[in-house]
Amino acid sequence: DDQLDHLSDEIREKVQNHPCYSEDAHHYFARMHVAVAPACNIQCHYCNRKYDCANESRPGVVSELLSPQQAVKKTMAVAANIPQMTVLGIAGPGDPLANLERTFETFQTLSRDAPDIKLCVSTNGLALPDAVEELAKHNIDHVTITINCVDPEVGAKIYPWIYWNNRRIKGKKAAKILIKQQQKGLEMLVAKGILVKVNSVMIPGVNDQHLAEVSRIVKEKGAFLHNVMPLIAEAEHGTFYGVMGQRGPTADELQALQDSCSGDMNMMRHCRQCRADAVGMLGEDRGDEFTMDKIEDMD
Ligand code: SF4
Ligand code: SF4
Secondary structure (H helix, E strand, O other): OHHHOOOOHHHHHHHHOOOOOOOOHHHOOEEEEOOOEOOOOEEOOOOOOOOOOOOOOOOOOOOOOOOHHHHHHHHHHHHHHOOOEEEEEEOOEOOHHHOHHHHHHHHHHHHHHOOOOEEEEEEOOOOHHHHHHHHHHOOOOEEEEEOOOOOHHHHHHHOOEEEEOOEEEEHHHHHHHHHHHHHHHHHHHHHOOOEEEEEEEEOOOOOOOOHHHHHHHHHHOOOOEEEEEEOOOOHHHOOEOOEOOOOOOOHHHHHHHHHHHHOOOOEOOOOOOOOOOOEEOOOOOOHHHHOHHHHHHHO
């Protein structure tokens, strides 16, 4: 894999054992998500709170919410049954870092009881700078930040509000804080040698023209991988801006944007927009085999 030639051994290893960071690895290694994080600290226009966080996961899906204890039990059961399972991620159903206790209790127990499993987390970035130290302590090698913009004008069209210092902040002011936190979090993670994947949701007419700049900036700051995902806009997932009819990009539009970003940024092209409780190899979902009911029966 030429993409990896210039990397240090340590970073190369981190890339090669995570199915999302290496197109190659996704044929050999499996991942699972546990949905332990119900709350969120921002509002994205494309989010419908009835469903999983749309920043990492497939919209329109409701995952089974687990307690940290259940999540640990499930992880152990999956690891015992799927030997390729190398990575455990927390990606929802809300923002993992808006649920610090639940998220870190899960990580802490797993890093103690199953030290071989790699831990990863995805976040909208608002609470990231304050969490970096703790993430590093749990040996988390991979973090995904969803960054949809670097310009508050654009951000105000994507995020109606954020919840910040116990207050709801709206509009451009909110977007400015969110962007600042995301960029700061990115820099802090890179400084710690944690691999960062940036997810961006491509929203035609809103940030599609802007994402090449986002890609350039996050690359400059040391993000390892950029994953541009299409907005999946279907009436049953809710509205965007409170109006029906915001469309998602066509496959050609998505590919054109990925191509234009690709320069020397690594673009992820094999993301499957997994569920917040996905289990198995990418593209295969064995979550139904490992519901809490079935896991209880395994004992
Ligand atoms: Fe929804 Fe995720 Fe956005 Fe929070 S960060 S509003 S859960 S899409
Ligand atoms: Fe990997 Fe994409 Fe699935 Fe996340 S949503 S586990 S990045 S394939």
